[in-house]
Amino acid sequence: MSQEEIIAEKKKAIFEGTLELVRENGFHGTPMSLVAKKAGVAAGTIYHYFESKDALIIALHGYLRSQMFKVMVESDDEQQDYKSRFFAFWKKHYQFYVQNPNALYFIEQFVNSPYYERCPEKENDRCQNIISNFVKTGIDDGTLKQMNLKLMSILVHSSVVTTAKIYLTKKVDIGDAELHQVAQLVWDGIKNH
Known part of the structure; x- marks a missing residue:
């Protein structure tokens, strides 16, 4: 798998995890730590792609x-x-x-x-x-x-x-x-x- 494919897969996992959590908990009830856990990635990985929760949501x-x-x-x-x-x-x-x-x-x-x-x-x-x-x-x-x-x-x-x-x-x-x-x-x- 190429580096671009790995990045795309990680971002997709982050997006999918965020979607589920936002549906269950709303925006305010969805901290980045929970997104990382749901997506199966380290919290630092999320911040590598998105500078903040706001940036991730947008x-x-x-x-x-x-x-x-x-x-x-x-x-x-x-x-x-x-x-x-x-x-x-x-x-x-x-x-x-x-x-x-x-x-x-x-x-x-x-x-x-x-x-x-x-x-x-x-x-x-x-x-x-x-x-x-x-x-x-x-x-x-x-x-x-x-x-x-x-x-x-x-x-x-x-x-x-x-x-x-x-x-x-x-x-x-x-x-x-x-x-x-x-x-x-x-x-x-x-x-x-």
């Missing part, structure tokens, strides 16, 4: 958003009509959260914390830009209602998050039919009639 957010970015870019087929692209995009986003529940809970805590305001990627978040650009395209070409772009983007994203949380907490059984119904409700609410 780097982890960037890592998760880049993972989401890959999923969203891979799922978009610009040859399809806008409605088909919307449904594929919405469902892929949902699947990412369902397959990565710790990421869902981490991101939700992150955007509602002071960390978000300190995040250097806040204005350049590729994931959020994909959502906003996709929605903007629909508004500009008349497919979607004329509405505040940021508000519509947040509403679309929050419908994905809420549906994933309902599924993960098993409050309601969500199969393919129900998932399509939710996406259809969102679509019906934003499409231009």
Whole structure:
């Protein structure tokens, strides 16, 4: 294994350990010593890669958003009509959260914390830009209602998050039919009639 692969594996272990601990204990209840133990690395190793807990949390957010970015870019087929692209995009986003529940809970805590305001990627978040650009395209070409772009983007994203949380907490059984119904409700609410 190369040195780069070893570093990548250690960082991944640190990120995964942090995700689990943040979900269980929140940001304040997740000290670096616990992260080191969970990740199976020495505490000094963490500080070799991240100068502080804040730096680790912000780097982890960037890592998760880049993972989401890959999923969203891979799922978009610009040859399809806008409605088909919307449904594929919405469902892929949902699947990412369902397959990565710790990421869902981490991101939700992150955007509602002071960390978000300190995040250097806040204005350049590729994931959020994909959502906003996709929605903007629909508004500009008349497919979607004329509405505040940021508000519509947040509403679309929050419908994905809420549906994933309902599924993960098993409050309601969500199969393919129900998932399509939710996406259809969102679509019906934003499409231009």
